[in-house]
Amino acid sequence: MSNDEGSPSGGGRRRPSPARASPLESEDTLSEILVRLPPAPSTLLRASLVSKLWHRLTSDPDFLRRFRARHRRNPPLxxxxxxxxxxxxxxxxxxxxxxxxxxxxxxxxxxxxxxxxxxxxxxxxxxxxxxxxxxxxxxxxxxxxxxxxxxxxxxxxxxSNPCKFNTDLVVVGEVLRAAGDVNGDGCSRHFEVVLLVTDLQNAQAFTSVYSSETGVWGNPMSIVCPSIWPVPTSGTLIGRSLYWSLLGEPHWLLEFDLDKQSLSVVDVKLLSPSVKGLIWIMLVDGVVGCLFLSVQDKIELWKRSSDYDGVAGWVLARAFKLDELLPPFKLDELLPVSANADVVKIVGID
Amino acid sequence: MAAPESGDGNNGAARMVTLISSDNTRFEVEAAAASLSQTLQLTILDGGGGGGDGIPLPNVDSATLSKVLEYCIKHAPAAANGGAPNATAVDRAELERFDNEFVNIDQSVLYSLIMAAHNLEIEGLQSLVAKKVADMIKGKSPMEIRRTLGFPDPTPEEQAEMNAHMLEYGWAYE
Structure with a gap:
């Protein structure tokens, strides 16, 4: 990163540089400026057309790594x-x-x-x-x-798949960057894939984890599902654990701890008769929470907590009236029951 | 002496150093403030800059150095507290107000400050002035950036290259 800086006229350039523009002609000072531009997709493309030096800098892998590392916490959607x-x-x-x-x-x-x-x-x-x-x-x-x-x-x-699938099996899966082993831009080079396969006939669930670092699938783990029709929804990563909910009632979660490599069933027992459907699993106040639709067009956010005996229970964290959040719609359309139909679904909550 | 006064009733207890600009103006300033510069820090730790010696800064003119020292004097107390983790919200707000005001300056002064902050390795100032330029050009088209920064208009050859690129990434220029 030290080509032609130091010389106020940007030595080696074929045209005289504008008066007093030297910081914009040196890679060191220019990169300090450009790295602070907002991470919008058009930002660096536009900057790359300003001059040959700007073009070279905005395509330099080291600069791009710095740019990504700087904006890693607030990437655009x-x-x-x-x-x-x-x-x-x-x-x-x-x-x-x-x-x-x-x-x-x-x-x-x-x-x-x-x-x-x-x-x-x-x-x-x-x-x-x-x-x-x-x-x-x-x-x-x-x-x-x-x-x-x-x-x-x-x-x-x-x-390669860890097992042969047949039509009685429901396959869902999650991908995530591996913990640790971080690149210059703050992203891990390695990833993990967790497949969750449920056998509807035998009400069993299996997980297996692939690590790109080792290039192999780990030993599969299995568990008997309490639900008679264990169709899992898409998973949520909280800390180093993945959670899936199983369709239907009562409400159950499958919890997979990536560090301990353990699969378990979590009973979501709510002290609320008004809850209709579980629509999202999310982090609430630092713990696992579940977002439910309830009667009277409300959304209820329940979080996991330990009671006096240390037994996990669930408490109501917050409740919202839907008509205050969204335009009018039919409540039933929000329930994730028909995975293939083009229905309105809540796909993310922040 | 063009040195900004920073006594604050210390009665000379604080150690002072002298910096000499490229046009031979001498600035006397507290060692703690001058030490915000990574470049100067070692020299000052070694006892340099005191007495009649002074540290020559051949790359920084007096107008720029005066501005740089204004920044250092304001930021030295917070830096002495290790980034001021125990600074009050009022202190932080005051520094922020100072920073915003500080970079509200002529473009040529800003450019001189960027070079000085870079040469003297004053991290906070480098960040502040770089952010100012980034804010001046964010959301602008390449032509608008060139005009904002005082670049000459592109040559026909450069214009042709720009057009080809814009054809490929047209969406980024809508």
Whole structure:
């Protein structure tokens, strides 16, 4: 990072630099300025056109690492990956000029050999998880594996499945960056994939964890589900544990501790007869919480707590009237019962 | 002596050092304030800058050095408290108000400050002035950035390169 700084005229440039503009002609001082620009998608593209030096700096891997590290805590939400009857696509969420076009993030092909004749069966493709800038994808007909994709770098990893799936099995999964082993930009190079497979006939759940560091799946763990129809919803990562809720009532969570590698069932016993459906698992006041729809168009946030005996129970943390938060709609449409229909769903809460 | 007065009733108890600008103006300032500069810190720790010696700063003119020292004097007490973890909200607000006011300056002065802060390695000042320029150009198009910063208009060759790039990343220029 020390090419032509030090000389006020930016030595080596073919035109005289503007008067007193020397800090903008030196990589050291210029990088201090550009690294403080907001992390919007158009920012560095625009800066790159200002001059050749600016272009070189904004494409320098070291600078980009610093830029990412600096903004790691407040990255912009570029958009969503959406799964519907047309397949999977990217829907941008930002306004111009930061509206990244959908085809910028077109999905890479699944493992062609294994998908083979099934490649046109788009409906059987499932987007399992998006987290920490990674996307986890699965093709029901592709028995060979799951795919982890980094849309920003374009890196794709095909990972063999830990077991053979059949139609009696429900497969969900989560991807996350591994703890520790952090790069210069604050992101781990390695990732983990956790597959949760439930066997509806035998009411059993299995998990297995893949680590990109070791390149192998860990030993599968299994547990008997209390629910007679154990269809899990998408998972929530809280600390180093993943949580899935099981459809139906009473309400149960599956908890997988990534550090202890243990799978357990959590009974969400609420002292409330008014609750209708569990719609989201989230961090509430530092502990696991569940967001419920309740009668009278309310949303109730319950959190896990220990009572006097140290036994885990659940207490009401907050309640909201829905009509104060959202425009009018039919409450039933919020319940995550019909996974394939195009219905309104709460997909995130902050 | 163009040194800003910073006595505050210390009755000379604080150690003073002398800095000499490129145009030979001498500035007498508390060692604690001058030590915000990583470049000067070692020299001062070694006992330099005292008495009639003075530390020459051939890259910094007197107008810029006076401004730099204004910053250092204001920030030295907080820096002495190790980033002032126990500073009151009032103190922090006052420093913030000072910083905002401090960079409300002519562009050429700002550029001189960037170079001085960089050469003297004054971390807080480097950050403050860099942020100011970043704020001046954020959300602007490449042409607007060039004009804001006083760059000459692009040559036809540069314009052609810009057009090609904008064709590829048109969405970023809407």
């Amino acid at each position: 570029l958009g969503f990956f959406i799964e519907n009857s047309h397949g999977l696509y990217f829907a941008p969420a930002l306004e111009p000029p930061d509206r990244v076009p959908g085809d910028r993030f077109s999905f890479p092909p699944m493992d062609d050999v294994s998908v083979g004749e099934w490649r046109f069966f788009k409906l059987r493709e499932q987007l399992l998880s998006c987290r920490h800038g990674l996307v986890l994808r699965f093709h029901r007909m592709c028995l060979r594996g799951v795919q982890v994709w980094d849309p920003l770098t374009g890196d794709v990893s095909h990972i």
